[in-house]
Amino acid sequence: MSNAAATTQGLRRPEVTGFGQAPGRQEAALQARRLALDAWRSPRRTRIALVVVGMLCIRNEVPAQYLTRPQIPWRTITTARFDIHFPAELEEWTRGVAGRMDRYAQAVSEAAGNEPSARVTVIVEDPSNVANGFALPFMEGPVIFLWPTPPSPSPTFGAHRGWGEALAVHEYAHIAHLTFPTRNPRERFLWNLLPVRISPVARKAPAWVIEGYATLIEGRMTANGRPFSVGRAAVLRQWALEGKFPTYAQLNGTGAFLGGNMRYLVGSAFLEWLQDRRGDSSLVYLWRRMSARQQRSFDASFAGVFGAGPGDLYGAFTVEVMERALQVRSRLRDAGLVEGELVQRRSGGTGEPALSPDGTQVAVVLRSPGGPSRLVVW
Incomplete structure (x- = not known):
C-alpha cells in the first residue's frame, strides 16, 4: 500500500477522540463530543456553557454502551491525511478502504472547495452489525466512524461498487464541507x-443541507449511490403525485414515513437543481459566504448566491418535480402499462410480497414501529 504503514502493537491513542482510555472515560469523551455538537445550533449565549459542560463530562465515569471494543486487538494504518484505527479482525476491509482514502479526500476536497487543516482520525468498528457511519467535523481534529456492515439491497440507496467507497466518500464529504474556517476576526x-x-x-447549515450535500458528493464521486438510484426518483415522483411531497419546513423532519430520508433524497435533489441553475461552483460560493468576514445567516448567504431565499426556490423546485412526475405518469399510461389494483394503503413500510403458486393470494409481512410484525394473506 503506497504511503501507508501499519502498526501491530495495538491501537495508538489518537489525541482527539479519547479512545484507548479506560471504558468510562472513553464513553465520557464521546458524550462530550455530542454535547459540543448540540452546541452548534444552540443560542449563542449557551454555546460556551455547553462546551464547558462537555469538557467536565470527560472527568466523570459514564456507564453506557460502547461504540468501540477496547478489549480486542487494534491496529493503525497511517496515510498522508488519515490515522485509521481498526480491530484486527477488520484488517482486510480496512486496508481496502485505506488504500484509496487519500484519493477520495483529494477529489472531494476539490469539489467542496475546502480541505481540513488537521489530520483526520478514522475509527473502523462494527459494534451493532448495522450499515452506518458518521463524522464529527471538529476543526482541530475531525473524526470519522465507518461501520463495515453493508446495507441490504435497496432501491432507495441504489447500487455501489463497494460499501467502503460509498461510505468513506459520504463521511469525508461532511468533513470537507463542515470545516470551512471562519474569516471573521472576532x-x-x-x-x-x-x-x-x-x-x-x-x-449554520440546516440538516437537509448537511446530509443533502454529502449525498450529492457521494453520487458525483462514485457515479453510484442514492443520486443515481431508481429509488430516489421513484420516491420523489410518487410523493409528488400523492400530494405528500415535503414542504421546506418538513425537510429536516423525521416523523412521516421515510421522513428521515428526505434530507438525503430530496435535499440532494434540490441541491442538484440549484447547481443546474447557477453552476457547479455555486454551492462552494454558498459555503464561502457562510464563513466570510461579514457574518451572515444561512438564508442570507443562500439568497446572495441564488437570488432568492431557500424556501422560495424550494417552491419552484417542487413545481418542477410535480411537472416531471405528471409527464412520467402520462407516458406510462400511454404505453398501456397497468399499475395494478390497490389492496390496502399502509402508513409505514411492509415486507416484499410473496405470490401464491396459483396467483390468487399474496402474503405480506406488515411491520409496525410500536409492535410486533404480522404476516397477512390477501
Whole structure:
C-alpha cells in the first residue's frame, strides 16, 4: 500500500477522540463530543456553557454502551491525511478502504472547495452489525466512524461498487464541507478560546443541507449511490403525485414515513437543481459566504448566491418535480402499462410480497414501529 504503514502493537491513542482510555472515560469523551455538537445550533449565549459542560463530562465515569471494543486487538494504518484505527479482525476491509482514502479526500476536497487543516482520525468498528457511519467535523481534529456492515439491497440507496467507497466518500464529504474556517476576526478569536472549534458552515447549515450535500458528493464521486438510484426518483415522483411531497419546513423532519430520508433524497435533489441553475461552483460560493468576514445567516448567504431565499426556490423546485412526475405518469399510461389494483394503503413500510403458486393470494409481512410484525394473506 503506497504511503501507508501499519502498526501491530495495538491501537495508538489518537489525541482527539479519547479512545484507548479506560471504558468510562472513553464513553465520557464521546458524550462530550455530542454535547459540543448540540452546541452548534444552540443560542449563542449557551454555546460556551455547553462546551464547558462537555469538557467536565470527560472527568466523570459514564456507564453506557460502547461504540468501540477496547478489549480486542487494534491496529493503525497511517496515510498522508488519515490515522485509521481498526480491530484486527477488520484488517482486510480496512486496508481496502485505506488504500484509496487519500484519493477520495483529494477529489472531494476539490469539489467542496475546502480541505481540513488537521489530520483526520478514522475509527473502523462494527459494534451493532448495522450499515452506518458518521463524522464529527471538529476543526482541530475531525473524526470519522465507518461501520463495515453493508446495507441490504435497496432501491432507495441504489447500487455501489463497494460499501467502503460509498461510505468513506459520504463521511469525508461532511468533513470537507463542515470545516470551512471562519474569516471573521472576532469570531475566530472567540472560538480559539474554546477547547472545541466548530466551523460557521456546520453551525449554520440546516440538516437537509448537511446530509443533502454529502449525498450529492457521494453520487458525483462514485457515479453510484442514492443520486443515481431508481429509488430516489421513484420516491420523489410518487410523493409528488400523492400530494405528500415535503414542504421546506418538513425537510429536516423525521416523523412521516421515510421522513428521515428526505434530507438525503430530496435535499440532494434540490441541491442538484440549484447547481443546474447557477453552476457547479455555486454551492462552494454558498459555503464561502457562510464563513466570510461579514457574518451572515444561512438564508442570507443562500439568497446572495441564488437570488432568492431557500424556501422560495424550494417552491419552484417542487413545481418542477410535480411537472416531471405528471409527464412520467402520462407516458406510462400511454404505453398501456397497468399499475395494478390497490389492496390496502399502509402508513409505514411492509415486507416484499410473496405470490401464491396459483396467483390468487399474496402474503405480506406488515411491520409496525410500536409492535410486533404480522404476516397477512390477501
